[in-house]
Amino acid sequence: MTKAECRNKLLEVGTQLFAERGLHGVSIRELSQSAEASISMISYYFGGKEGLYSAVLKEQFACFDEIEEIRQQGTDPVAMIEAYIRWTLQRHRNNPYLLRFYTSELTNPTPYFHSIVSPAIGKVIGILADIVEDGIRQGRFRKDVNAVNAVLALAGMVNYYVLSTLATEHLITHSPDLDEQLVHQYLAIFMGGIMSAEPQAEITAASGSADE
Amino acid sequence: MTKAECRNKLLEVGTQLFAERGLHGVSIRELSQSAEASISMISYYFGGKEGLYSAVLKEQFACFDEIEEIRQQGTDPVAMIEAYIRWTLQRHRNNPYLLRFYTSELTNPTPYFHSIVSPAIGKVIGILADIVEDGIRQGRFRKDVNAVNAVLALAGMVNYYVLSTLATEHLITHSPDLDEQLVHQYLAIFMGGIMSAEPQAEITAASGSADE
Numbered sequence: 251m252t253k254a255e256c257r258n259k260l261l262e263v264g265t266q267l268f269a270e271r272g273l274h275g276v277s278i279r280e281l282s283q284s285a286e287a288s289i290s291m292i293s294y295y296f297g298g299k300e301g302l303y304s305a306v307l308k309e310q311f312a313c314f315d316e317i318e319e320i321r322q323q324g325t326d327p328v329a330m331i332e333a334y335i336r337w338t339l340q341r342h343r344n345n346p347y348l349l350r351f352y353t354s355e356l357t358n359p360t361p362y363f364h365s366i367v368s369p370a371i372g373k374v375i376g377i378l379a380d381i382v383e384d385g386i387r388q389g390r391f392r393k394d395v396n397a398v399n400a401v402l403a404l405a406g407m408v409n410y411y412v413l414s415t416l417a418t419e420h421l422i423t424h425s426p427d428l429d430e431q432l433v434h435q436y437l438a439i440f441m442g443g444i445m446s447a448e449p450q451a452e453i454t455a456a457s458g459s460a461d462e
Numbered sequence: 463m464t465k466a467e468c469r470n471k472l473l474e475v476g477t478q479l480f481a482e483r484g485l486h487g488v489s490i491r492e493l494s495q496s497a498e499a500s501i502s503m504i505s506y507y508f509g510g511k512e513g514l515y516s517a518v519l520k521e522q523f524a525c526f527d528e529i530e531e532i533r534q535q536g537t538d539p540v541a542m543i544e545a546y547i548r549w550t551l552q553r554h555r556n557n558p559y560l561l562r563f564y565t566s567e568l569t570n571p572t573p574y575f576h577s578i579v580s581p582a583i584g585k586v587i588g589i590l591a592d593i594v595e596d597g598i599r600q601g602r603f604r605k606d607v608n609a610v611n612a613v614l615a616l617a618g619m620v621n622y623y624v625l626s627t628l629a630t631e632h633l634i635t636h637s638p639d640l641d642e643q644l645v646h647q648y649l650a651i652f653m654g655g656i657m658s659a660e661p662q663a664e665i666t667a668a669s670g671s672a673d674e
Binding site: 444 | 481482483484486487561562565566568569570571575579580583584587588591607608610611612614615617618619620621622623625626627628629630632633634644647648650651652653654655656657
């Protein structure tokens with residue numbers, strides 16, 4: 251193994267083992283054996299097990315920065331919310347371990363929660379809340395909508411859809427082929443829920459065709 | 463300790479340790495030491511560590527059966543959905559460990575997922591989907607609503623609100639005092655999202671007063 255290969259192998263093995271058993275459930279010996287790298291290599295590249303965990307976590311949550319692209323894409327809050335729903339499904343599709351780190355850090359935070367996870371989630375929620383507040387100012391969303399609570403509802407819809415997969419696969423198919431349908435269904439529910447009476451008819455008409 | 467006290471102590475200690483570190487992250491020795499009970503008592507009452515974990519899991523998910531009371535309470539789908547939102551917040555308030563078992567079993571299922579967790583979640587989602595389908599048949603909800611996807615959106619809104627607490631406490635207060643406001647906000651969003659045009663005005667008027 252070259253040095254770069256060794257570092258990548260440690261990240262890969264660490265991602266899988268930490269996702270399955272958490273920071274405290276994995277020993278440095280297991281990491282070293284699974285990656286076929288010496289313990290001193292873990293120290294050299296990451297400063298130890300905690301450093302490797304923190305590097306894995308940074309890699310998992312790096313994609314949250316892409317919310318900036320959604321913010322910069324325009325001024326239409328509905329289009330930005332649609333982009334958020336699609337992007338969130340895509341983040342989980344691209345990264346099957348993300349939800350494990352996400353939920354385990356939120357329910358049993360490690361010392362890296364406050365430096366890595368909380369800022370990543372807080373940034374996305376904050377930007378979405380700004381988008382919803384813009385929509386309220388533009389008169390497109392209801393004045394009585396609480397922006398942060400509404401955004402948590404939106405994030406919850408999309409993340410829980412993915413989270414619930416194992417418990418609901420007898421009820422529906424969670425095939426990625428249906429993701430685009432789901433984007434439009436969830437956009438219709440959320441928009442119906444927060445839009446002012448007038449523009450709401452507009453979005454229902456615009457997105458209705460994609461519903462089942 | 464009496465026998466009943468010993469059994470309860472083991473359940474209490476097991477709930478806390480398993481919630482924090484999962485089935486595989488806790489040894490039978492730690493359980494025995496933390497509960498001040500012998501390993502043979504764990505075997506006697508639960509047949510071993512796995513049996514104790516399974517008993518803890520059953521206790522955690524027993525409250526999901528209360529969905530039957532919501533189903534039996536009437537025929538108004540909107541009132542039933544409101545009751546579901548309130549009950550779900552309450553389940554988390556009453557039981558601070560529930561979300562850890564819930565998310566860890568969905569992302570890293572143990573052998574007890576299929577016998578305990580999946581049936582409990584599947585039952586709630588199934589009954590809610592029946593309620594939404596009744597609403598569609600009654601003409602109150604839109605015909606193009608996919609009942610299961612809509613119900614996952616609803617469950618996601620409420621569960622994620624609680625799950626996100628640690629990452630969003632700088633943005634909003636998650637005080638239980640605001641739960642009743644949240645019930646009405648989330649009911650308004652969900653109902654706005656799935657109701658037919660006519661009854662929607664009705665629900666907005668009925669619940670609007672509780673929004674901020």
